[in-house]
Amino acid sequence: MSRKLLILTVWAVSMLGAGCGGGSSPSKSNPTMASSGQNVVAISVNGGPTNNYVNGVFVTLTVCVPGSSSCQSIPNVLVDTGSSGLRLLSSALTISLKQQNGPGGHPVAECVPFLSGFTWGPVETADIQIAGERASAVPIQVLSDTAFPVPSGCSSTGLQSMDSLSTLGANGLLGVGLFAQDCGPACASPVGNPGLYYECPSSGCQPITEAMTQQVQNPVAMFPSDNNGVMIELPAVSSGQPSITGSLVFGIGTQSNNALNGATVYAVNSSGNFTTTFKGKSYPxxxxxxxxxxxxxxxxxxxxxxxxxxxxxxxxxxNTQNLSAENEGTNGNSGTVNFSVANADTLFSTNTDFVFGDLGGPGQSDFDWGLPFFYGRNVFTAIEGKSTPAGIGPYWAY
Known part of the structure; x- marks a missing residue:
């Protein structure tokens, strides 16, 4: 059975200010689940639609043609706090959404580099319904649309394409991260533009600037309420399991079921990062x-x-390695994280388990606290510029 390595954090290009807050860091345990409420949707960690996805947390959502009753429910969409915006495989869509056009009247498409690959496809507009929350006229990305050949500026990154079910392992990505847009001011400016957005006449796609309101949006930030962030609740995992269930809760301190309850707030820098100290060395x-x-x-x-x-x-x-590190926010709040790393080959040998709390691997030059970090914690993601009881986002809290 194939067990894929997947690191989905998007390369940071947004520029913004940091949040603030305080509190003491709770120990890892089974959190209280917000099982009901119009701002709560069930999530599941399982093998996904390809039945070989390890530590992937999936949700079902509904997309509609804007302002209409033409809607479709899409299961097995990966929940990703490391990016912003909804991205759906074209193969998962049965309804036709509205194409966004650029200044020249031609279709707009986007190339998004993640740490483990890139996505490419047109920017289209949809209404998005998740639980009782609805965001209207949201720019999203549709992946693997054959009408839009991948430009060399996108394919030459050296990253693999994640535009198919086999490479993505999901029907789409629901980016509910720290930022309101997937790029921000950098893509709206002709100076220092990272070249993510393209206008695509028949002669070929060319990079363009993209206004922030036209960029692929974090749908949570566009909800009428409960729009300042999310909380992910998952139970603790002591050993390999076939699946677990939890909750994705919208809003922070907006209802009785999404209070911070003493969680420590870790403010982040303009790239959405904080500092982890491991064995006496800091990784900012x-x-x-x-x-x-x-x-x-x-x-x-x-x-x-x-x-x-x-x-x-x-x-x-x-032998399983029992480790510890310290996380520190830009606001000075800090807390110790105890975690374990087991032998991945041994974990994968069961062929029936897809949930592991002790799966780890080599990464970049810093720490990527992936889904195992969420097991047994209530983890909050506060969106940039949004007010919360602990101050203005962006920040992580747990």
Whole structure:
């Protein structure tokens, strides 16, 4: 059985201010689940639509042609706090959404580089319904539309395409991260533009500037209420399991079921990062990401943890490693995180379990606190510029 390595945090390009807050860090345990409410939707960690996805948390949502009753329910959409915006495979869509056009009157498409690959496809508009929350006329990205050949500026990144069910492992991505748009001011400016958005006449796609209101939007930020962030609630995981269920709760401190309840607030920098200190060394580019399916950090030379054979992409220590690190926000709040890393080859040998709290692997030069970090915690993601009881986002809290 194939167990894929997936790290879905988008390369940060937004520019914004940091939030604030305080409190003490709770220990990892089984959190109280907000099982009901118009702002609550069930989520599940399981093998996904391909039945080989490890530590992927999925949700069902509804998209509609804007302002109409022409709607479709789409299951198995990955919940990703490391990016912003809804991205759906064209193969999962049976309704036709409205295409966004650029200044020249031609279709707009987008190339989004994630750490583990890129997505490419047109920007279209949809109404999005999740639980009792609805966002209207939201720009989203539709992946793998054959009418839009991938431009060289996108394919030449050296990253693999994640525009199919086999490579993405989901019917789409629901980005409910720290930012209101997937790019922000950088893509709206001709100076220093990262070139994510393209206008596509028949002669070929060319990079353009994209107004912030036209960019792919975090749908939570467009809800009429409960729009300042999300909370993910998942039970603790002591060993491999076939599946678990939890809740995605919209809003922070907006209703009785989404209070911070003493969670420590970790403010982030303009890229959405805080500092993790491990074995006495600080890593200031660290982040929390439900779209990554393990703890991804450093490399074997730095950690002294044996890596699995290629192309596994995970750690394979001879004995489970019990580790600790300290996270610190830009507001000075800090707390210790205890975590474990087991032998991935051994974990995957069951072929029936898809939920592991001790899966980890080599990463970049910092810490990516992936989905195992969420097990047994209520983890809050506060959106930039939005007011919460602990101050203005963006921040993580747990």
């Amino acid at each position: 580019g660290s982040f929390v990401d439900s779209g990554s399916n393990g703890y991804f950090f450093l490399n074997s030379n730095t950690t002294s943890i044996t890596a699995c054979g290629s192309p596994n992409g995970f750690y394979c220590p001879s």
